[in-house]
Amino acid sequence: MQGRFPKYFFVAVLLLAPLFITPVSAQADTLNQRALFNVDASFDSISRNQITATLFEVSNHGYFYVEDQFYNGLSAFNKNRFRQSLANLAQVFDSQIYPAENNFWGKEPNPGIDGDARVVILLTPMKNNIGGYFDSNNQNLKSVSATSNQREMLHINARVVLDENNTQAFLAHEFQHLISFNQKELINRTNEDFWLNELRSEYSISFLGYNNNFPGSTLERRVSSFLQSPQDSLTEWKNQAEDYATVSLFGEYLTEQYGASILSSSLQGNSRGIPSLEEALKSGGYGQNFKDVFSDWLIALAVNDISQNNKFGFFREGLKNNVRVPISSSVPALGDNLDFEQTIALKDWQGYWLYLGGFLTGQKNVLNFDFSGSALIDTTATLLVIRKDGSVEKILVDLNLNRNKIQIDNLDSIAKIYLMPFKHTKISGFSDNETTSDLAIKIYRTDKISPVINSPESSQYPDGTLLRAQGDYKVYIINNGFRRHIVSPRIFDFYGHLGFDKVIVVSPETVLAYPESRLIQRLGDKRVFELISDSQKEWLNISAEEFIASGRRWEQIFIVNDLEFNFYR
Numbered sequence: 001m002q003g004r005f006p007k008y009f010f011v012a013v014l015l016l017a018p019l020f021i022t023p024v025s026a027q028a029d030t031l032n033q034r035a036l037f038n039v040d041a042s043f044d045s046i047s048r049n050q051i052t053a054t055l056f057e058v059s060n061h062g063y064f065y066v067e068d069q070f071y072n073g074l075s076a077f078n079k080n081r082f083r084q085s086l087a088n089l090a091q092v093f094d095s096q097i098y099p100a101e102n103n104f105w106g107k108e109p110n111p112g113i114d115g116d117a118r119v120v121i122l123l124t125p126m127k128n129n130i131g132g133y134f135d136s137n138n139q140n141l142k143s144v145s146a147t148s149n150q151r152e153m154l155h156i157n158a159r160v161v162l163d164e165n166n167t168q169a170f171l172a173h174e175f176q177h178l179i180s181f182n183q184k185e186l187i188n189r190t191n192e193d194f195w196l197n198e199l200r201s202e203y204s205i206s207f208l209g210y211n212n213n214f215p216g217s218t219l220e221r222r223v224s225s226f227l228q229s230p231q232d233s234l235t236e237w238k239n240q241a242e243d244y245a246t247v248s249l250f251g252e253y254l255t256e257q258y259g260a261s262i263l264s265s266s267l268q269g270n271s272r273g274i275p276s277l278e279e280a281l282k283s284g285g286y287g288q289n290f291k292d293v294f295s296d297w298l299i300a301l302a303v304n305d306i307s308q309n310n311k312f313g314f315f316r317e318g319l320k321n322n323v324r325v326p327i328s329s330s331v332p333a334l335g336d337n338l339d340f341e342q343t344i345a346l347k348d349w350q351g352y353w354l355y356l357g358g359f360l361t362g363q364k365n366v367l368n369f370d371f372s373g374s375a376l377i378d379t380t381a382t383l384l385v386i387r388k389d390g391s392v393e394k395i396l397v398d399l400n401l402n403r404n405k406i407q408i409d410n411l412d413s414i415a416k417i418y419l420m421p422f423k424h425t426k427i428s429g430f431s432d433n434e435t436t437s438d439l440a441i442k443i444y445r446t447d448k449i450s451p452v453i454n455s456p457e458s459s460q461y462p463d464g465t466l467l468r469a470q471g472d473y474k475v476y477i478i479n480n481g482f483r484r485h486i487v488s489p490r491i492f493d494f495y496g497h498l499g500f501d502k503v504i505v506v507s508p509e510t511v512l513a514y515p516e517s518r519l520i521q522r523l524g525d526k527r528v529f530e531l532i533s534d535s536q537k538e539w540l541n542i543s544a545e546e547f548i549a550s551g552r553r554w555e556q557i558f559i560v561n562d563l564e565f566n567f568y569r
Contacts, residue, residue: 028116028118029055029058029063029116029118029120030055030058031055031056031058032054032055032056033054033055034052034053034054034055034068035052035053035055035065036050036051036052037050037051037052037053037065037122037124037149038050038147038148038149039051039122039124039155040133040135040155043126043127043130043133043155044124044125044126044127045125045126045127045159046125049147051067051068051069051124052067052068052069053065053066053067053068053122053123053124054066054068054071056083056086057086057087057089057090058090058118059090059091059093059094059118060094060118061093061094061098061117061118061119062090062093062094062098062118062119062120062121063118063119063120063121064086064089064090064121064123065120065121065122065123066082066086066123066124066158067122067123067124067125067158070123070124070125070158070159071158081162082161082162085161085162085164085167086123086161088164089121089161089164089167089168089171092168093121093168093171096168096208097168097171097172097175097208098119098175100207100208101172101175101176101179101204101207101208102179104207104260104264105176105179105180105183105200105204105264105267106179106182106183106264106267106268107179107182107183108152108175108178108179108181108182109139109152109178109181109182109186110152112139112151112152113138113139113140113141113150113151113152114150114151114152116151116152119152119153119154119175119178120149120151120152120153120154121153121154121156121171122153122154122155122156123156123157123158123161124155124156124157124158125157125158125159126155126157126158126159128159129241130157131156131157131160131166131169131170131173132154132155132156132157132170132171132173132174133154133155133174134154134155134174134177134178134181135153135155136181136185138150138151138152138153139152139181139186152178154171154174154175154177154178155174156170156171156174157170165210166218168208168210169205169208169210169218172201172204172205172207172208172210173201173202173204173205174201175204176200176201176204177197177201179267180192180197180200180201180267183267183268184197184267184272188268188269188270189270190270190271190272191272192272192273193235193237193272193273193428193429193430194237194430195234195235195236195237195243195247195273195430196247196266196272196273196276196277198237198243198244198247199247199248199250199251199263200251200263200267202218202222202244202247202248202251203248203251203252203255203260203263205218205219206219206251206252206255207260211318214316214317214318214322215318217318218248219248219252219318219319220318220322222244222245222248222249223245223249223318223319223322223323224245225241225242225244225245226242226245226246226248226249226323226325227323227325227326228242229242229245230301230325230326230328230351230353231328231350231351231352232245232246232350233246233347233348233349233350233434234246234247234250234294234349234350234351235273235274235348235349235426235430235434236347236348236350236430236431236432236433236434237430237431237432238432238433239432249301249319249323250297251263252314252316252319253297253300253314254277254293254297256314256315256316257293257296257310257311258281258284258286258293259284261280261284262277262280262281262284263280265279265280265283265284266279266280272428273427273428273429273430273549274290274427274428275427275428275549277290277293278290281293290427291380291396291424292396294349294422294424295380295382295394295396295420295422296311296312298351298353298382298420298422299311299312299382299384299394299418299420300312300313300314300323301323301324301325301351301353302324302325302327302353302384302418302420303324303384303418304319304320304323304324306320308390308391308392309392309394312384312392325351325353327353327354327355328344328352328353328354329342329344329353329354329355330354330355330356330357331354331355331356331443333357333358333359333360334356334359334360334367334443334444334445335360335362335445336360336362336363336364336445338360338444338445339442339443339444339445340441340442340443340444341440341441341442341443342354342440342441343373343438343439343440343441344421344438344439344441345436345437345438346375346379346421346422346423346436346437346438346439347423347434347435347436347437348423348424348425348426348430348434348435348551349422349423349424350422350423351420351422352420352421352422353418353419353420354418354419354420354421354441355416355417355418355419356416356417356418356419356443357415357416357417358416359411359412359414361412362445363447364411364445364446364447365409365410365411365412365445365447366407366408366409366411366445366446366447366448366449367407367408367409367411367414367417367443367444367445368405368406368407368442368443368444368445368446368450369381369383369405369406369407369408369419369441369442369443370404370405370441370442370443370444371399371404371405371406371421371439371440371441371442372404372439372440372509372512372513373437373438373439373440373512373513374437374438374439374512374515374516375421375423375437375438375439376399376400376401376404376439376513376515377399377400377401377481377515378423378424378425378437378515378551379398379399379421379422379423379424379439380396380397380398380399380421380422380424381395381396381397381399381406381419381420381421382394382395382396382419382420382421382422383395383396383397383406383408383417383418383419383420384417384418384420385408385414385417386414386415386416386417386418387413387414387415388413388414388415389413395408399421400481401481401513401514404513405450407446407449407450409449411445419441421439421441423437423439425437425551426549426550426551427548427549427551428549429546429549429550429551437515438512440509440512461478461504462478463478463479463480464477464478464479464497465477465478465504466478466486466498466502466503466504467483467503467504467505467506467510467511467514468503468504468505468506468511469505469506469507469508469510469511469512470505470506470507470508471508472508472511474486475500475503476511476514476516477498477558478514479558480555480556481514481515481555482514482515482516482517482555482556482558483511483514483515483516483517484516484517484518484520484558485516485518486498487531487534487535488534488567490567491564491567493563494561494563494564494567495561495564515556517556517557517558518530518531518532519531519540519552519556519557519558520537520557520558520559520560520564520565520568521557521558521559521560522559522560522561522562522565523559523560523561523562525565527539527540528540528547528557529568531568535567535568535569536568536569537565537568537569540552
């Protein structure tokens with residue numbers, strides 16, 4: 001589990017310990033030493049924020065502390081079982097987890113903020129759905145954050161220790177987070193995106209072999225969770241079971257197709273999120289970009305069949321035999337005069353699967369897909385066409401205002417089609433609540449290919465045009481394929497060429513074909529502002545790289561004069 005951000009908590013609370021408890025220090029810890037630790041109350045089994053623990057195992061690379069109340073509550077028989085499992089965990093950490101992850105991912109902070117080369121592993125009872133967590137706040141000095149333990153440490157749920165295979169998997173998962181903190185934040189001064197950090201930790205479990213026996217494995221549980229919520233966004237992170245499931249399956253696919261070094265390479269350097277993976281793909285000599293990989297993954301989830309193309313499925317037996325995503329929506333059999341319309345809500349890098357099959361015999365042998373809506377400009381449509389002779393064809397189209405139609409002929413030769421549109425506005429800096437955009441899809445048959453298939457109604461309007469949707473009062477000005485709301489009639493007074501008499505009334509679909517922008521720039525000023533209300537602006541005091549990573553685009557910026565600029569506070 002990723003540490004909390006921001007990393008630094010400026011509080012004026014002193015951490016006081018009773019005299020009989022040894023405070024955590026930079027000196028080497030000794031067996032049977034007791035210490036006071038801060039823990040996250042949201043994960044603790046009874047919502048505590050401090051516990052006492054005793055050091056039961058000292059290995060070459062770790063201190064294994066066990067929370068006192070939990071251990072003292074065990075029977076004599078279970079204490080013996082627990083101590084044996086703990087000794088095994090310490091041995092496995094030294095001989096397998098620590099060296100393997102160090103060699104693959106890189107080093108953790110060592111000796112780190114506590115001046116000790118060993119990692120503290122604190123075993124304390126947590127809520128039932130928590131295996132463990134890494135809290136980056138522990139990398140702060142206590143003088144900076146009173147809730148810091150000022151240790152390189154990992155938290156593991158003491159309740160699962162007797163399940164040795166899963167406990168070792170949890171430890172492997174959390175140890176990657178500590179390594180990632182060192183590689184990204186301490187060395188390269190970059191905050192990694194949550195989803196990719198968690199993906200690497202999930203892959204650590206497979207890398208160390210804990211998923212080799214698929215039944216009962218972490219990976220089997222991830223597959224089960226994924227199939228229940230397959231439309232979860234890959235990059236939005238709410239810290240739910242489906243989030244872990246989605247990144248886990250994508251990580252498995254990515255490493256099967258491009259090798260595990262894609263992930264370890266992406267951990268090095270100061271790029272984060274999708275750009276770091278694209279750099280790793282490029283340095284590995286692959287010609288695909290992230291959109292290519294993501295679209296192939298969507299196909300693999302739908303058909304999971306490598307007989308026609310290695311990229312259209314999984315190789316691991318447990319995944320090859322158990323992963324086939326439930327279809328999001330099916331299109332009824334289309335006849336000559338029947339059509340299908342649907343509007344779907346998409347977040348960035350979210351899967352959606354639309355199935356078409358059982359086409360009725362008819363005279364119209366061309367299948368048309370028309371797209372519109374606010375998601376249009378940043379959406380790619382992936383189609384997998386499976387013909388009756390068994391041949392398959394992948395079609396990948398980047399949709400935009402001037403390319404909003406796809407046509408497929410020879411419909412009578414087609415057995416089925418999968419349509420998988422996905423939105424990709426942002427490439428890094430994702431949150432736990434990403435923006436949703438609508439994509440309207442219309443599917444119908446015609447008897448021939450249209451002579452011009454990529455000219456939407458909206459393309460006829462030049463920059464500077466004023467549009468209003470029929471039935472709506474809002475007036476928009478068009479520029480570079482975007483629309484900006486004219487928030488007040490006073491704006492017309494600031495420009496001699498604008499006025500209500502210039503407004504063109506169009507269909508709502510035409511207006512929606514232009515994504516809305518709230519970015520402005522005063523003529524002659526390099527700064528970019530965002531309108532946060534109809535009367536207020538806010539300077540985007542960020543770098544050009546951060547501007548792009550946020551999902552914004554330079555062509556969204558509308559140039560305004562001094563009068564309009566000063567209209568906004």
